[in-house]
Amino acid sequence: MGINYSTVGEMKEGSYIVIDGEPCRVVEVTKAKTGKHGSAKANIIAVSIFTGAKKTLMAPVDSTVEVPIIEKRMGQVISNVGDKVQIMDLETYETFEIDMPTEEDVASKIKKDAEVEYWEVMGRKKIVRVK
Known part of the structure; x- marks a missing residue:
């Protein structure tokens, strides 16, 4: 985990790309x-991975970004309580809680024992898809 430079x-x-400390996916250049x-x-x-907020960056092409x-x-989903989902990592068997995804198509498929x-x-976690 961490940051590279480009x-x-x-x-x-x-x-x-990281804009204002928020990881984002580039939409247009x-x-x-x-x-x-x-x-x-x-x-x-760019659009934030976690919040969906639109961010812009104007810079010289030779400047460094994170x-x-x-x-x-x-x-694997252990439990689903309101807006939180408890997940167990399939490699390390560590359990933790993640916020319920805001995307409706992903959130509707989350149920007990589902693989995600x-x-x-x-340092932040997000559910991307349900298998």
């Missing part, structure tokens, strides 16, 4: 070459 120019749609003596700029529009390391793991894929990003 340049703004290497970012493309579908990649992940536009690059503009300025005048004779200016450096090229990139405008990155890229989150996403750890994809499998777990969850992501651990920058």
Whole structure:
């Protein structure tokens, strides 16, 4: 878990970036070459992995940005209590609680003993899909 570093120019749609301390998935990248003596700029529009909030970043293409390391793991649902889901990791057998996903198609499939894929990003966890 943690962060890698990359340049703004290497970012493309579908990649992940940290904007304002929030891990985000890049939705749109536009690059503009300025005048004779200016450096090229990139405008990155991204959506937060956890909140779904739209974030933007305008920076020179050669500047460094943080890229989150996403750890994809499998777990089994032990219990489903209101807006929390208790999950046991299938590799380490560690149990923990995660907030119920906001996506309705994922949330509707979560039930006891279901296998789920969850992501651990920058110390936070999110259920991505149900197997």
